[in-house]
Amino acid sequence: MIPGGKFFSDWPLIGGVAMDADKNKNTWKMVQLAGLGFSIPFEIAAGPFIGYFIGVFLRDKFGVHRYFIYVFIVLGFIASISNTVMIITEMIRIQEGERDKTRK
Numbered sequence: 001m002i003p004g005g006k007f008f009s010d011w012p013l014i015g016g017v018a019m020d021a022d023k024n025k026n027t028w029k030m031v032q033l034a035g036l037g038f039s040i041p042f043e044i045a046a047g048p049f050i051g052y053f054i055g056v057f058l059r060d061k062f063g064v065h066r067y068f069i070y071v072f073i074v075l076g077f078i079a080s081i082s083n084t085v086m087i088i089t090e091m092i093r094i095q096e097g098e099r100d101k102t103r104k
Contacts, residue, residue: 001080006031007019029094030031031063031095032094033091033095036090036091036092038086039087040087040088041089043080043083043084044080044081044084045071045080045081046076046080047076047077047078047079047080047081048073048077049076050076051069051072051073051074051076051077051079052069052072052073052076054072054076055068055069055070056069056071056081057071058072
């Protein structure tokens with residue numbers, strides 16, 4: 001008997017039960033979707049932070065006006081929204097079962 005009863009016997013690595021191909025494919029699809037979904041908040045936060053640091057660098061190095069910091073924060077936010085849209089598009093393709101044509 002497997003420790004933990006029937007619950008752990010459904011897990012492929014803990015219970016040692018071989019999963020059929022369709023269930024394994026769905027599990028992998030859910031892992032991909034979860035990974036992409038968890039990256040969205042970091043993507044949204046990274047753009048403005050990088051824009052801020054670029055603006056501060058330009059201000060300190062070249063003496064440009066402080067409004068360049070705001071410009072680069074907005075550009076970083078636009079870039080992060082663009083990347084978020086690409087991530088969501090990729091998630092939709094994975095959910096529908098299509099492969100991204102740009103990736104191999």
